[in-house]
Amino acid sequence: MELNYGAEHDAFRAQVRDFVCTHWKHGSDTTLFRQKAIAQGYLYRGIPKQYGGSEQPSDPIKARIIAEEFAAAKAPAEIRGNGVQMLVPTLLERGAEWQKERFIAKTLSGEYRWAQGFSEPGSGSDLASLRTRGELREGQWVINGQKVWTSYARDCQYMFALIRTEAQAPKHHGISYLLLDLNQPGIDIRPMKQINGGDDFNEVFFTDAVTPEDWIVGARGEGWSVSKSLLKHERNMLGGIDRSEALFESLLGLARRTEKGGMTAILDPWVRDRLAALKAELEAQRCSSYLQMSRELSGQGGGLLQMMNKLVQSNYAAAVAKVANAILEDENLISPIGNPRPGNERWVNQYMNSLAAAIAGGTSNIQRNIIAERGLGLPREGHQE
Numbered sequence: 001m002e003l004n005y006g007a008e009h010d011a012f013r014a015q016v017r018d019f020v021c022t023h024w025k026h027g028s029d030t031t032l033f034r035q036k037a038i039a040q041g042y043l044y045r046g047i048p049k050q051y052g053g054s055e056q057p058s059d060p061i062k063a064r065i066i067a068e069e070f071a072a073a074k075a076p077a078e079i080r081g082n083g084v085q086m087l088v089p090t091l092l093e094r095g096a097e098w099q100k101e102r103f104i105a106k107t108l109s110g111e112y113r114w115a116q117g118f119s120e121p122g123s124g125s126d127l128a129s130l131r132t133r134g135e136l137r138e139g140q141w142v143i144n145g146q147k148v149w150t151s152y153a154r155d156c157q158y159m160f161a162l163i164r165t166e167a168q169a170p171k172h173h174g175i176s177y178l179l180l181d182l183n184q185p186g187i188d189i190r191p192m193k194q195i196n197g198g199d200d201f202n203e204v205f206f207t208d209a210v211t212p213e214d215w216i217v218g219a220r221g222e223g224w225s226v227s228k229s230l231l232k233h234e235r236n237m238l239g240g241i242d243r244s245e246a247l248f249e250s251l252l253g254l255a256r257r258t259e260k261g262g263m264t265a266i267l268d269p270w271v272r273d274r275l276a277a278l279k280a281e282l283e284a285q286r287c288s289s290y291l292q293m294s295r296e297l298s299g300q301g302g303g304l305l306q307m308m309n310k311l312v313q314s315n316y317a318a319a320v321a322k323v324a325n326a327i328l329e330d331e332n333l334i335s336p337i338g339n340p341r342p343g344n345e346r347w348v349n350q351y352m353n354s355l356a357a358a359i360a361g362g363t364s365n366i367q368r369n370i371i372a373e374r375g376l377g378l379p380r381e382g383h384q385e
């Protein structure tokens with residue numbers, strides 16, 4: 001196996017590094033820097049120029065190099081979140097021309113923020129059972145029902161939502177994918193108090209909320225297939241190797257600066273053993289991400305590997321948090337109601353987030369089911385021999 005990037009890509013890395021060194025200093029204007037990076041072809045590479053992207057030929061290795069160099073310099077990379085990472089690719093694949101023109105550029109620039117209105121009480125893993133309904137009346141959809149776990153809805157102007165519009169159709173064929181303006185009297189957004197004290201999640205209630213007839217992505221009743229292409233993008237967003245790398249680096253930093261049993265934690269044999277195991281696992285994840293990259297380069301698509309990478313990354317986050325807990329010897333780190341010692345708060349969040357990562361974007365159990373059934377060919381769930 002050849003794991004070098006090669007001369008062409010090494011030269012490209014030097015160009016990117018030079019660009020970042022020249023144009024980014026801590027405290028510089030992030031919007032201006034992003035504009036320059038787009039003009040240079042470094043950000044939003046897969047997005048046509050007419051919608052605000054830099055329209056570069058697909059090259060996952062270059063994309064990876066850019067991500068690495070921007071991260072190393074702590075320079076602003078592409079904006080993250082539902083809008084850029086989930087909605088924009090979906091609009092590019094399935095959206096009407098006017099929708100692309102109206103929404104993509106302002107989403108890329110961060111002007112428009114989007115909430116994801118999928119989950120409902122009783123419809124999470126079994127998403128296709130969702131009941132929030134939309135009826136077409138006089139040129140607009142009238143929506144009634146409820147969504148839940150809607151992250152950051154109060155900070156968003158818009159929502160992309162799965163709504164049951166075809167009451168008589170079989171459950172997977174009765175759903176449409178609608179775009180909604182959240183700023184209207186028919187929508188009530190209520191924050192939910194979280195175990196870690198935050199309130200990022202919301203319940204969203206619809207009482208005769210409205211959206212224009214043509215704010216639909218794909219045709220009526222096709223929302224399920226539109227959402228499937230979107231969930232692929234969500235898993236890409238959640239399973240990136242850069243998250244694991246950042247987690248390992250912060251754990252390493254913690255081990256280097258924390259006293260444990262009269263010595264720096266990194267000298268403790270147990271800690272060293274755990275760090276070595278986590279580093280080995282990180283390298284395995286890196287190889288797996290290279291494999292995903294090679295498949296994408298050869299046009300095969302990431303397939304189940306994407307799902308496996310997301311699963312592995314969720315487990316990794318929890319494993320890192322547990323070692324941090326052992327280094328800090330602070331019982332309260334994994335107790336949601338305890339008070340961690342001052343300075344340890346971020347590790348509480350890290351632990352809690354690692355649990356959330358195993359649920360968001362499809363739970364780990366569901367990922368395992370799909371990998372087992374589609375990847376390993378095991379019998380389908382509930383199937384009797």
Ligand SMILES: Cc1cc2nc3c(=O)[nH]c(=O)nc-3n(C[C@H](O)[C@H](O)[C@H](O)COP(=O)(O)OP(=O)(O)OC[C@H]3O[C@@H](n4cnc5c(N)ncnc54)[C@H](O)[C@@H]3O)c2cc1C
Pocket residue numbers: 115116117118119120122123124125126148149150151152356357359360361362363364365366369381
């Ligand atoms: C951090 C975070 C952010 C989120 N943000 C959003 C958002 O912005 N918008 C949105 O719409 N949703 C969001 N969600 C919701 C998320 O998509 C759902 O929580 C998830 O799909 C699981 O659904 P559920 O919570 O209803 O659990 P359930 O589906 O009720 O599952 C409960 C448990 O049963 C297990 N289980 C269920 N079915 C099976 C099965 N067939 N086989 C084996 N085990 C099974 C699950 O793995 C889980 O452990 C977010 C969740 C989290 C944690």
